Amino acid sequence: MKPQTKYCNKCEQNLSYSEFYKDKSSADGHQRYCKHCVKQYQTSFNDKFSKKNITRLLSDPSVSIEKLRLYFGVYVEEDFTTSD
Numbered sequence: 001m002k003p004q005t006k007y008c009n010k011c012e013q014n015l016s017y018s019e020f021y022k023d024k025s026s027a028d029g030h031q032r033y034c035k036h037c038v039k040q041y042q043t044s045f046n047d048k049f050s051k052k053n054i055t056r057l058l059s060d061p062s063v064s065i066e067k068l069r070l071y072f073g074v075y076v077e078e079d080f081t082t083s084d
């Protein structure tokens with residue numbers, strides 16, 4: 001049986017799974033950081049790289065979303081360029 005909560009390594013709190021975005025590639029199917037922390041990360045992500053730059057980065061075959069993901073430590077939402 002799955003635990004009801006998941007520990008966020010970023011804000012160091014146990015939160016319910018509904019507070020985490022889903023991530024099919026992760027062991028428990030959820031991202032390691034909670035939605036709140038991911039949002040904060042994505043804000044700084046967007047500050048560092050404009051959408052245009054990200055589009056350019058992602059169109060570069062040597063830069064995969066996996067590399068960006070590893071670099072930033074969070075999953076980059078496929079639709080992260082759209083407003084919430």
Ligand SMILES: [Zn+2]
Pocket residue numbers: 008009010011012013033034035036037
């Ligand atoms: Zn968190």
